[in-house]
Amino acid sequence: MIPFLDLKAINAQYRDELIEACTRVIDSGWYIAGNELTQFEQAFASYCGTKHAIGVANGLDALILTLRAWKKLGKLKDGDEVIVPSNTYIASILAISANDLVPVLVEPDLATYNLCPKQTEAAITTKTRAILPVHLYGQLADMPAIMAIAKNHNLLVLEDSAQAHGASAIDDKGKSKKAGNWGDASGFSFYPGKNLGALGDAGAVTTNDDELAATLRALRNYGSHEKYKNLFQGVNSRLDEIQAAMLSVKLTHLDTEIAHRRKVAVAYLKGITNPAIVLPTQHSTLNTQHSHVWHVFVIRCEQREALQKHLLEHGIQTLIHYPIPPHQQQAYKEWNMDSYPVSEMIHQQVMSLPMGPTITMDEVKKVITAINTFKI
C-alpha cells in the first residue's frame, strides 16, 4: 500500500534528535512558557522573515486570537465584514464567526483554488474591514494583488498559512517574502500532518506589529501581560515546551522536505497524461518555483469516485480536500441555500494524491502509471 502520508516514517527520520530534545525538556523541570518556546518562536520568526512569532495551542486559535486582538486594539468591531475564500478548510471561517465578525465568502480562481483578486475587490462593501486569504494546498495566494487591494481600501490582511510554511513570492520591491510575512499577521498550524508538524497540537501567529504581538502574548495567557495582572479576558492557548522542542528539530529539516515535495510534484506534473485528469496549475504572476510547497497534490476528475476506487485497487491511498464546501455544512445552516458554483464543482471533483517528504520516486512512478491506465 502506498499511504497518502506516512507520519510515522516522517518522524522516524529524526527519531534520535526528537528523543534528545524530549529528554532535554523532561530533565529541565520546566514545561510551559520557557526557553524551548522562546527559541522556537525566534527560529520560526527568522524563518518567515518576520519580527515576531507568537506560539499558541493550535492553528484555529492563531486565527481566532489575532482577530480578537484586533478587536481589543479597536481595529475591528462586532458586525465588521471579513472576506474569506468559499473553498477553504472550515477553520478559516470559524475564526471569523467566533469573533462576531461576518464572513463574506468569495469564490476562488478555478486554476489555482486560491482567492480571486477581482472577485475580492468586487465583494468589498462599506462594512469590509479585513481579508483572510488562505494559501490553500500549499500555494501562496496572489498576495501582491491582494495586498494592493487591501492598501487601496484600507483593510487588514490576516493570512491563513496553515498549509504553506515556507512558500514565497517576490513583492513589488523585488524582495522575496515568505507566507506569514505578507499580511498584517498570519496564522500557522503545526498539526502533525501539516508541512511543519508537531507531535501533537500547536500553532503560531507571525507579525511585524509590536502592539499586536504584545496583545497576543497577553491573550494566549489569560489576558495577562505580567504575572497576576490581567489586561484582557484572555484564554489559555499555549504552545508547550515539549512541542516547541519537537518543532525546533523539525524546522531545521523543513527546506529539505519542501525540496522533496517539489521533486514529487514535478514528476506528477510531467508523468500524468490521462486526459480525464486536470492537473494543478500555479499562479502565472508569482515566481512559480517557490510559491508552492505542495502540502497536498490536488488533481480534478469528473469521475472521482471511480478513479479513487481504481487507485485503491492498485494499492494507492488518496484523500479528498474537502468533500463538503463550508456553505453546505450544517454548522452554517443560514448559507445552505446559497450558491457558490466554482466551490461546489471543486468539492465534487478534487482528489489528493500521495505526497510527502518520505514517498519514494519509485512509489511516485507507480501512482503515475496507475492514473494513466485509468479508463472512464
Ligand SMILES: *Cc1c(COP(=O)(O)O)cnc(C)c1O
Ligand atoms: C489545519 C488548518 C487550520 C487549523 O489548524 P489546527 O491546528 O488544526 O487548528 C486552519 N486553516 C487551514 C487552511 C488549515 O489547513
